[in-house]
Amino acid sequence: AQSVTQPDIHITVSEGASLELRCNYSYGATPYLFWYVQSPGQGLQLLLKYFSGDTLVQGIKGFEAEFKRSQSSFNLRKPSVHWSDAAEYFCAVGVESSASKIIFGSGTRLSIRP
């Protein structure tokens, strides 16, 4: 069955430090991969997506993610975090050829240390 694992429930980093959020997926075919961010009381905002092509994907707010097929991973990175990046981050995989259904991970809560 398709699944997404985000092994880190909660991460705290210092403002200005680099960030990497881990995501592993299980899916038999070529996946459609997404990262969404959710701030308290807000809906989900798309950060970036990977469908095909270059395995390093650039997104909004200075985020990037790298698709590694051999590791079934799609980790999210940012070189220098800002206090406004504190939020819940969700990795997701589209399980149909046109991503008609998305399976989400359980999320990683990011806190920023001043």
Added chain:
Amino acid sequence: DTGVSQNPRHKITKRGQNVTFRCDPISEHNRLYWYRQTLGQGPEFLTYFQNEAQLEKSRLLSDRFSAERPKGSFSTLEIQRTEQGDSAMYLCASSPGDTQYFGPGTRLTVL
């Protein structure tokens, strides 16, 4: 604002009552999705429409839940005889194809 909108944003109800939520998708998006999100979890897929046709329903969608998209534009999600376990955030998303854009959600509290 041309994003996905959901109403109401918050709903408090007593167990056994019926509730209905509305989702207005981004204009001309032919796909519309409903998800449920409980505290500390990622959203879980409930159902999916392409235009007015409901193409898939999750087994999470019990007989007490019904969703409609009568004219292929807005959608409603109704929960009958609410239970405390129905308390959650209900998210709507729309898509023109392969990327889903989410609304702010409706938070349901069943007392």
